[in-house]
Amino acid sequence: MSLRTPETIIETQAVTKRFSGSRGLFRPATFVSAVNAVSLKIRRGETFSIVGESGCGKSTLARLLVRLLHPSEGAVLYQGTDISSLSETDMRRLRKDLQFVFQDPFSSLNPRMTVGALIEEPMKVHTSLSRPERRQNVAELLRKVGLRPAFSNRYPHEFSGGQRQRIGIARALASGPKVIVGDEPVSALDVSVQAQVINLLEDLKAEFDLTLVLIAHDLAVIRHMSDRIAVMYLGEVVELAPNEALYNEPLHPYTQALMQAIPIASPHGRSMDAALTGDVPSPLAPPAGCRFHPRCPHASSLCSTEKPELTETGTDRMIACHHWEKFAGNAQTHLREPPRSANAEKRFTLFRERCQQQEPTTADNP
Numbered sequence: 001m002s003l004r005t006p007e008t009i010i011e012t013q014a015v016t017k018r019f020s021g022s023r024g025l026f027r028p029a030t031f032v033s034a035v036n037a038v039s040l041k042i043r044r045g046e047t048f049s050i051v052g053e054s055g056c057g058k059s060t061l062a063r064l065l066v067r068l069l070h071p072s073e074g075a076v077l078y079q080g081t082d083i084s085s086l087s088e089t090d091m092r093r094l095r096k097d098l099q100f101v102f103q104d105p106f107s108s109l110n111p112r113m114t115v116g117a118l119i120e121e122p123m124k125v126h127t128s129l130s131r132p133e134r135r136q137n138v139a140e141l142l143r144k145v146g147l148r149p150a151f152s153n154r155y156p157h158e159f160s161g162g163q164r165q166r167i168g169i170a171r172a173l174a175s176g177p178k179v180i181v182g183d184e185p186v187s188a189l190d191v192s193v194q195a196q197v198i199n200l201l202e203d204l205k206a207e208f209d210l211t212l213v214l215i216a217h218d219l220a221v222i223r224h225m226s227d228r229i230a231v232m233y234l235g236e237v238v239e240l241a242p243n244e245a246l247y248n249e250p251l252h253p254y255t256q257a258l259m260q261a262i263p264i265a266s267p268h269g270r271s272m273d274a275a276l277t278g279d280v281p282s283p284l285a286p287p288a289g290c291r292f293h294p295r296c297p298h299a300s301s302l303c304s305t306e307k308p309e310l311t312e313t314g315t316d317r318m319i320a321c322h323h324w325e326k327f328a329g330n331a332q333t334h335l336r337e338p339p340r341s342a343n344a345e346k347r348f349t350l351f352r353e354r355c356q357q358q359e360p361t362t363a364d365n366p
């Protein structure tokens with residue numbers, strides 16, 4: 001009797017992205033290693049979140065996942081195909097599966113196009129639907145994201161931030177994607193609107209059988225939605241764990257520090273950036289050994305010379321730390337979980353059951 005192994009939909013293999021930094025007349029070219037040798041597997045049907053302080057490489061990794069950026073080294077596999085080395089023509093066929101929702105819906109929507117044209121555009125590119133069929137789908141998608149079909153003749157500037165993000169989500173859904181990557185999809189919105197858009201994403205995920213990858217600063221948002229969470233520090237993943245395990249017992253000193261800084265009374269009150277003292281070292285010259293060692297209360301001499309690899313702990317979690325076993329369990333976590341929507345609760349239960357199902361099974365709908 002073997003447990004069913006969750007199916008991988010996207011895999012990164014030691015993916016690295018370097019950007020060229022400042023270059024002066026008498027200065028050599030510098031490089032920012034925004035993402036450094038990140039290897040992870042995202043499972044079909046899960047909500048996978050990536051968290052970390054500003055500048056740690058979350059957006060760069062998110063863009064690499066859907067080939068909005070090319071890696072400098074390493075590979076990104078979508079359903080086993082290395083999309084980092086595909087030609088533009090071959091990539092066009094897969095593009096419909098991999099969609100991106102941007103943080104700022106206003107700048108990502110062409111202001112000269114009507115809402116209807118914006119949502120119809122991906123259907124023109126990726127489907128063979130007739131014009132009346134596309135129009136019908138636009139109306140249906142607008143309804144699905146909680147907007148009136150009559151809005152299709154209006155322009156993006158006529159809408160509020162929350163409505164524009166709903167339009168961005170409808171546009172992402174228009175090609176019939178399998179994966180949606182949201183780069184802080186609610187952080188530009190008012191707190192009251194954030195919850196509505198989060199619940200909308202939850203509902204759409206269930207309805208369209210999507211895999212969601214979410215980038216977020218707000219720990220409460222991540223807690224609310226994620227199945228698994230990757231914690232990034234200075235371009236690297238330092239801990240990867242299921243939601244509850246990470247919040248109940250963070251193992252990496254960086255994750256522990258982030259969790260300890262969450263106030264009990266107001267989970268919305270602070271961002272990751274406020275969670276740690278000490279400056280994040282420059283990504284232009286990251287520290288040797290463990291990149292976290294200048295800020296780590298547990299650092300040893302080994303930590304400043306030898307880089308800890310991200311390794312399995314044997315409990316569906318991974319950690320990059322030489323000494324995690326010594327201080328596992330030290331952290332006190334205080335996050336008060338916001339109430340989940342009924343749909344989110346149902347999906348969480350189904351997801352867990354699905355991971356524990358015995359082979360063989362074909363039931364894949366969350």
Ligand SMILES: Nc1ncnc2c1ncn2[C@@H]1O[C@H](COP(=O)(O)OP(=O)(O)OP(=O)(O)O)[C@@H](O)[C@H]1O
Nearest residue numbers: 019020032034053054055056057058059060061283
């Ligand atoms: N196009 C670029 N050119 C040069 N450097 C870049 C570029 N994009 C990102 N970087 C640098 O790469 C690093 C990671 O940036 P990234 O935007 O991925 O971080 P982030 O975690 O998304 O930050 P934030 O939370 O502020 O959005 C930063 O040091 C950033 O300055």
Ligand code: SF4
Nearest residue numbers: 290293296303321322
């Ligand atoms: S490897 Fe060392 S410096 Fe890095 S997190 Fe672990 S104890 Fe801290």
Ligand SMILES: [Mg+2]
Nearest residue numbers: 058059060183
């Ligand atoms: Mg970002």
